[in-house]
Amino acid sequence: MQNNQFKKSELYSFITGKATTAIARRLQKNFKQQGVEITIEQWSVLYHLWKEDGLSQQALCDATFRDKPSITRLVDNLEKLKLVKRVPSKDDRRINLICLTPEALQLQETTMGIANQTLVEALEGVTNGQVEIAKEVLQIVYENLK
Amino acid sequence: MQNNQFKKSELYSFITGKATTAIARRLQKNFKQQGVEITIEQWSVLYHLWKEDGLSQQALCDATFRDKPSITRLVDNLEKLKLVKRVPSKDDRRINLICLTPEALQLQETTMGIANQTLVEALEGVTNGQVEIAKEVLQIVYENLK
DNA sequence: TTTATATAGTTGTTTAAACAACTGTATGCA
DNA sequence: TGCATACAGTTGTTTAAACAACTATATAAA
Numbered sequence: 528m529q530n531n532q533f534k535k536s537e538l539y540s541f542i543t544g545k546a547t548t549a550i551a552r553r554l555q556k557n558f559k560q561q562g563v564e565i566t567i568e569q570w571s572v573l574y575h576l577w578k579e580d581g582l583s584q585q586a587l588c589d590a591t592f593r594d595k596p597s598i599t600r601l602v603d604n605l606e607k608l609k610l611v612k613r614v615p616s617k618d619d620r621r622i623n624l625i626c627l628t629p630e631a632l633q634l635q636e637t638t639m640g641i642a643n644q645t646l647v648e649a650l651e652g653v654t655n656g657q658v659e660i661a662k663e664v665l666q667i668v669y670e671n672l673k
Numbered sequence: 674m675q676n677n678q679f680k681k682s683e684l685y686s687f688i689t690g691k692a693t694t695a696i697a698r699r700l701q702k703n704f705k706q707q708g709v710e711i712t713i714e715q716w717s718v719l720y721h722l723w724k725e726d727g728l729s730q731q732a733l734c735d736a737t738f739r740d741k742p743s744i745t746r747l748v749d750n751l752e753k754l755k756l757v758k759r760v761p762s763k764d765d766r767r768i769n770l771i772c773l774t775p776e777a778l779q780l781q782e783t784t785m786g787i788a789n790q791t792l793v794e795a796l797e798g799v800t801n802g803q804v805e806i807a808k809e810v811l812q813i814v815y816e817n818l819k
Numbered sequence: 820t821t822t823a824t825a826t827a828g829t830t831g832t833t834t835a836a837a838c839a840a841c842t843g844t845a846t847g848c849a
Numbered sequence: 850t851g852c853a854t855a856c857a858g859t860t861g862t863t864t865a866a867a868c869a870a871c872t873a874t875a876t877a878a879a
Contacts, residue, residue: 546811547693549738549818552837568865585827592695597866599829604864621827621874649814657810664807665692668795672695698867714835731857743836745859750834767844767857 554645561641563634565608570638572601573610573627577635581624583616592669610634700791707787709780711754716784718747719756719773723781727770729762738815756780 551567558565565573575590576582582590584598591598602625605611610631616622650658697713704711711719721736722728728736730744737744748771751757756777762768796804 546814546818548836549815553818555837566864583827594867595828596830596868600865603829619827619875623828649817650810651813651817653810653813657806660803661807661810664796664799664803667797667799668692669695671795671797672692672699694866701867712834729857734857740837741858742838742860746835765845765857769858 550645550649553648554642557641557645558638561637563638563641565610565634565638568601569605569608569610570642572598572605572625573631573634573638576611576625576627576631580627581614583622583624585622587625605631696791696795699794700788703787703791704784707783709784709787711756711780711784714747715751715754715756716788718744718751718771719777719780719784722757722771722773722777726773727760729768729770731768733771751777 554570555567558567558570571591572587575587584595584602587593587598587602588595593601602611602613602623605625606613609628612626612628613623614626616624700716701713704713704716717737718733721733730741730748733739733744733748734741739747748757748759748769751771752759755774758772758774759769760772762770
């Protein structure tokens with residue numbers, strides 16, 4: 528019996544696992560309750576820009592595991608909200624650098640706090656060791672399939 | 674330091690973890706390659722009906738972690754594909770029992786094989802023990818948030 | 820230099836998720 | 850019986866994902 532052989536009865540929960548979706552949904556709800564009017568998709572883009580401002584759209588695609596049309600539209604919406612600005616790259620005229628506005632910088636602390644709190648709610652009763660293993664598995668799965 | 678305290682740098686991968694999405698996407702691709710013309714969302718409904726035919730829409734909501742409108746529309750589409758039929762319950766006139774057609778029964782073996790193969794691809798290099806822990810964590814997260 | 824090819828980003832279309840508001844039926848209690 | 854409430858399912862709207870097809874710029878090779 529091979530390592531990755533599965534009982535059929537176990538298939539489903541893994542393939543359509545809704546736990547990460549549930550966390551995202553809860554985070555969205557917590558944002559709303561705290562008066563933060565952005566979607567989690569928008570937040571996930573801002574998250575990477577807070578780590579490194581001025582990423583290209585392609586870099587955001589790689590970081591968020593989204594395709595280019597998705598990022599184009601997320602950046603469109605973030606621009607409408609005046610949270611980012613598209614800045615044409617001087618080196619390569621194909622590239623837009625996505626830059627945070629002061630408003631977006633202000634959002635960082637609040638939303639990170641909410642995200643942290645959301646994870647505490649989500650992971651109640653789970654040990655750090657278990658979380659580490661779960662994260663490793665998800666990472667390997669993602670690498671295997673990308 | 675509490676059990677569920679997190680370093681901020683670790684937040685993101687967990688909240689917007691795309692691994693389960695990646696599995697779903699790969700399964701969709703594998704279906705298409707094998708000429709199976711259903712979406713993974715439709716398949717996830719059929720999956721539960723193969724385990725127990727004649728579930729109500731509400732039971733399908735609970736099983737698939739979807740809300741009622743989502744199930745209404747998935748059942749609409751499955752009915753158009755002639756894979757299920759809504760059968761009014763005799764005991765309770767509010768309830769539709771969702772019943773598989775012979776065509777849907779034929780799909781079971783093929784699609785289960787494809788799903789199994791997809792998981793083998795996804796979980797290469799992951800041990801059974803790790804998978805078990807990952808599943809437990811995801812289950813607890815889901816329970817915590819529902 | 821010219822041409823082929825790769826890369827960055829946009830637009831269009833279909834499908835589904837999330838949420839709110841709604842209809843119809845059943846249940847429990849005065 | 851009659852009424853309030855809960856439950857099952859539907860419809861409408863907004864937002865995003867997935868995929869294909871497209872434009873514009875850069876790079877590499879003839």
